[in-house]
Amino acid sequence: MxxxxxxxxxxxxxxxxxxxxNHTVSKCWVDSTSGKAEGVWVxxxxxxxxxxxxxxxxxxxxxxxxxxxxxxxxxxxxxxxxxxxxxxxxxxxxxxxxxxxxxxxxxxxxxxxxxKHKPPTGSNNKATIIEWLEKGITVPEGLLKVELIELVTRHITAANTNYVINKTASENGHRxxxxxxxxxxxxxxxxxxxxxxxxxxxxxxxxxxxxxxxxxxxxxxxx
The missing domain is CATH 3.30.420.10 (Ribonuclease H-like superfamily/Ribonuclease H)
Known part of the structure; x- marks a missing residue:
């Protein structure tokens, strides 16, 4: 390679x-003198x-x-x-x-x-969104779901959206x-x-x- x-x-x-x-060749040689159909029929x-x-x-x-x-x-x-x-x-x-x-x-x-810490979306319930937010910021009481999603958008960082594989590779000295x-x-x-x-x-x-x-x-x- x-x-x-x-x-x-x-x-x-x-x-x-x-x-x-049943993976096989698409074409093959056949005997045309036998008088009957032959070949790969799988x-x-x-x-x-x-x-x-x-x-x-x-x-x-x-x-x-x-x-x-x-x-x-x-x-x-x-x-x-x-x-x-x-x-x-x-x-x-x-x-x-x-x-x-x-x-x-x-x-x-x-x-x-x-x-590793996938940000929530509008399809998640309020409790899940709040739980994600409270890992790093203070969440005011009484916010509507749409306001919570706006708060998520403002606080998404590279740190909380890292790929699991990238982190595993980095921890083992690879990129x-x-x-x-x-x-x-x-x-x-x-x-x-x-x-x-x-x-x-x-x-x-x-x-x-x-x-x-x-x-x-x-x-x-x-x-």
Missing amino acids: KALTSSDKTIVYLDETWINQ PTGKGGCWIILHAGTKNGFVPEAALIFQAKNVGDYHDQMNAETFEKWFQVQLLPNFPPSSVIVMDNASCHSRK VVRLPPYHCQYNPIELLWAQLKGYVSKRNTFRNADMKPLIHEAIGKIT
């Missing part, structure tokens, strides 16, 4: 993707969805950092990768396995972006760099997802039990 590094920094790129149980959009979370540097994937699990239900894989799962992976599987004082590159997916929205081309791990899916597509048995070992095998083939 190509990475922009300096003599004292390692660049770590992370991302998640998904692969369908519906590629059916079957279980497997989610893959990993990170890498210019030296390849980060050791022991692969998280592979089957989604519990159908739908967008972003709905399956929640902040709790991501933050646990980040702290337990990722941080211990790469050099200190690194730069961690990621996008602003919702699971990457949980805030997080977030990519602009819709600029995944700046994350080279996207190219590795294409290689991984290509490997699986050519060797897929379409058996759910074989998917996780096959994904691990594909990861091992990418140097």
Whole structure:
């Protein structure tokens, strides 16, 4: 994986993707002399969805950092990768396995972006809004909900809107760099997802039990 590094920094790129149980090649050679239709007839959009979370540097994937699990239900894989799962992976599987004082590159997916003290909004009740405000300021009695929200807006600071992941990284001596929205081309791990899916597509048995070992095998083939 190509990475922009300096003599004292390692660049770590992370991302998640998904692969369908019936993922296969879109075209293949068939025997036109047999007199019957042949080819791949497995519906590629059916079957279980497997989610893959990993990170890498210019030296390849980060050791022991692969998280592979089957989604519990159908739908967008972003709905399956929640902040709790991501933050646990980040702290337990990722941080211990790469050099200190690194730069961690990621996008602003919702699971990457949980805030430690998320400011309340108009959808919260008054008690919740007041509780948030009273952590740092005195709240006059008798304010209407709209006035409380105005007070929240005036007192939002970087300190109370920090991302949990940024804080965790900083506490461990690392820095997080977030990519602009819709600029995944700046994350080279996207190219590795294409290689991984290509490997699986050519060797897929379409058996759910074989998917996780096959994904691990594909990861091992990418140097």
